[in-house]
Amino acid sequence: xxxxxxxxxxxxxxxxxxxxxxxxxxxxxxxxxxxxxxxxxxxxxxxxxxxxxxxxxxxxxxxxxxxxxxxxxxxxxxxxxxxxxxxxxxx
Numbered sequence: 001x002x003x004x005x006x007x008x009x010x011x012x013x014x015x016x017x018x019x020x021x022x023x024x025x026x027x028x029x030x031x032x033x034x035x036x037x038x039x040x041x042x043x044x045x046x047x048x049x050x051x052x053x054x055x056x057x058x059x060x061x062x063x064x065x066x067x068x069x070x071x072x073x074x075x076x077x078x079x080x081x082x083x084x085x086x087x088x089x090x091x
Contacts, residue, residue: 005039 001017003010017031024034057065069083 005042 001012001014003012020034021031024031027034029037
């Protein structure tokens with residue numbers, strides 16, 4: 001799926017969209033509501049006084065770490081979850 005945001009296009013893997021849909025359903029939301037919430041939060045973060053919220057990493061840092069670990073292909077959800085868990089444990 002391709003998202004267009006502020007004049008840029010982002011390709012999002014189907015397995016990620018499916019994972020978002022499952023999480024949306026768990027929260028009692030539609031996928032469309034879930035995506036709208038994500039972009040609303042992104043806009044709020046961009047409009048804040050700057051910086052990355054405590055406990056978060058920037059989009060650029062996330063992309064750098066993901067590319068460093070996986071190259072140009074997105075990992076399976078289980079692999080991705082293990083990586084996130086490792087990052088949490090390393091803190």
